[in-house]
C-alpha cells in the first residue's frame with residue numbers, strides 16, 4: 001500500500017544526503033564504510049541502542065518544542081511492557097539482597113493546571129546499582145527493578161527501590177566504535193525511567209536524574225532536562241528501622 005509519509009521523508013532525506021556528500025566531499029569508500037558499519041550495527045542487535053542514544057533526544061526535542069509541564073525525554077532501548085503491578089506505597093521487584101542504597105522515590109502527578117491526577121498508571125524501570133538492566137544482563141532475574149503502580153486519590157505515589165548506578169552503554173560493539181570516532185565516553189548519569197499514562201490526557205515518557213551527578217552535563221544520550229533533576233537526600237537508617245542509611249528523592253510531575 002502506498003505510503004505518502006514514506007515518500008515525503010525519503011525524498012527529503014535524499015536532498016539532505018546529497019548536501020552532506022558535497023559539503024564533506026564524501027567518496028565511494030566513505031559510502032561503503034557506512035554500509036559496512038550499519039550492517040555490523042544490525043548484526044550486533046544494536047540498532048535500537050544506537051538510535052536511542054544518538055537520535056531519540058533530538059527527535060523528541062523537535063516534536064515537543066514548547067510543551068508545558070514536565071519535559072519528555074528518551075524512552076531508551078530497555079523498556080519492557082507488562083511488568084508486575086506493585087502497591088502504592090510499594091516496593092519495586094528486587095532480589096533479596098539487592099545491591100545498592102535503599103531509595104524511597106516519591107512524586108505527585110498533576111495536570112498543567114495543578115489538579116491532582118488520581119489513578120495515573122506509572123511504569124518504572126531502572127538499572128541496578130551496577131548499572132545493569134534486567135532482561136539485558138544475564139545474571140539478573142526478569143522484572144528486577146521494573147514495575148507498574150497507580151497514583152492514589154491525591155495523585156501521589158511512593159516506591160521503594162535502590163539508587164541506580166551510573167550507566168555505561170555497551171562500548172565494545174559498533175556503537176562503541178562510533179563513540180571512539182566521535183571521541184565521546186559511553187556514560188549516562190544515573191536515572192530512573194518513568195512512563196505516565198493518565199486516565200485522560202497525554203502520556204509522558206520521561207526520566208529523573210540526581211543533582212551532583214558527574215555526567216549531567218555530559219550525558220552520552222543528551223537526555224537530561226532541567227525539570228527532571230531532583231535531589232538525593234541521605235537519612236540515618238535507624239529512622240526506618242534499617243541497618244544502613246537510606247535516601248529519599250521527590251519530584252512533582254505535571255502532565256499535559
Ligand code: MBD
Pocket residue numbers: 049052053074075076077078167169188221223
Ligand atoms: C539507557 O539506559 C538509556 O536510558 C538510554 C536513553 C539509552 C541507552 C541506555
Ligand code: FE
Pocket residue numbers: 076078127167191193
Ligand atoms: Fe536507561
